[in-house]
Amino acid sequence: MKPGDRKPTINDVARLAGVSIKTVSRVINKEPNVRDEVRERVLRATTQLGYRPNFSARSLAGQRSYLVGYLFGDAGGDYAHRVEVGILDRCRAAGYHLLVEQIDAAAPDVAERTAALVTQLRLDGVVLTPPITDHADVLRVLREVGVPYVRIAPDRHDDVSPFVEIDDEAAACELTTHLIGLGHRRIGFIKGDPGHAAARLRYDGFCRALREHGLELQPAFIGQGDFSYASGLAAARGLLRGDQRPSAVFAGNDDMAAAVIAVAHEAGLRVPGELSVVGFDDAPIAGVVWPPLTTVRQPIVRMAETAAELLLTRAAPKRGGEAGETPPRHRLAYEICLRRSTAPPA
Numbered sequence: 266m267k268p269g270d271r272k273p274t275i276n277d278v279a280r281l282a283g284v285s286i287k288t289v290s291r292v293i294n295k296e297p298n299v300r301d302e303v304r305e306r307v308l309r310a311t312t313q314l315g316y317r318p319n320f321s322a323r324s325l326a327g328q329r330s331y332l333v334g335y336l337f338g339d340a341g342g343d344y345a346h347r348v349e350v351g352i353l354d355r356c357r358a359a360g361y362h363l364l365v366e367q368i369d370a371a372a373p374d375v376a377e378r379t380a381a382l383v384t385q386l387r388l389d390g391v392v393l394t395p396p397i398t399d400h401a402d403v404l405r406v407l408r409e410v411g412v413p414y415v416r417i418a419p420d421r422h423d424d425v426s427p428f429v430e431i432d433d434e435a436a437a438c439e440l441t442t443h444l445i446g447l448g449h450r451r452i453g454f455i456k457g458d459p460g461h462a463a464a465r466l467r468y469d470g471f472c473r474a475l476r477e478h479g480l481e482l483q484p485a486f487i488g489q490g491d492f493s494y495a496s497g498l499a500a501a502r503g504l505l506r507g508d509q510r511p512s513a514v515f516a517g518n519d520d521m522a523a524a525v526i527a528v529a530h531e532a533g534l535r536v537p538g539e540l541s542v543v544g545f546d547d548a549p550i551a552g553v554v555w556p557p558l559t560t561v562r563q564p565i566v567r568m569a570e571t572a573a574e575l576l577l578t579r580a581a582p583k584r585g586g587e588a589g590e591t592p593p594r595h596r597l598a599y600e601i602c603l604r605r606s607t608a609p610p611a
Contacts, residue, residue, distance in 0.1 A: 295359055332388050352392055390577070398418060429568045430597070433467050440601055451610075454486065454488070455525070486504060513540065
């Protein structure tokens, strides 16, 4: 198309493809029940004409804005980014745009800010991650304004919305059992952010494994972190000072576990010869620390993709859940990744 020529319209695409405008719209919106041959013909026409849908006009003409929100509370670590990647992948495939917004869960006006965000931008739906996924005021606002939402790793398993999770407690129990199987009896634990349900569930799984194997929980071997590397450093220095230290440490996520390894090196302790270390998530840092970290692989990107798929299904016209219907929930599989940071105690 030469400069000054008019932009191709949906009518031009329909005329070239030999289909109705409605069919072109269905192809552009990636709606089902369009024959493959027709879909390919329409897509060829859009490419040949250089046609680009006007999403602003499309949202004004219908009931959807084609905007999905991702609301999170903690920007630390790799978790938030991997969730964003998963949601974005599904939104792009469905012709939606993604708005990413950090929410201060402790702000006194968090309800007002959330309401303004979802109404002014006319969001078609929202994905929530911890700790926002359990924030009572945020959930109340979303219900009041009628915006569909899907939660990732919630604490409360009620019937207010679909959610996606893994079994954090079972995974932590299994990883702790691995340490016990190696012969460890003095096992420390560094807790994550108390505002995250996963932090409690992972600690519960650790405690359950100790009970099941007749081991006593030693309070002196329990540290408090907040899932950040810095908090892991502080907690590890408390656990590893002095002669009465654990022979293994389970950190509530990989960032804190990497900090434990750093403190061990700082103190002249061989890992895993004198101290075994495990984490949780299988974040990129788990593969770059030395030695590589034994951890739980949580399928974060897949969890986010699943949450986005559930949300887009609910956001589509006439496809939301019926009154009284239990919203879908998905529990995805985890995997124990055995690497070189664990060994029998010296």
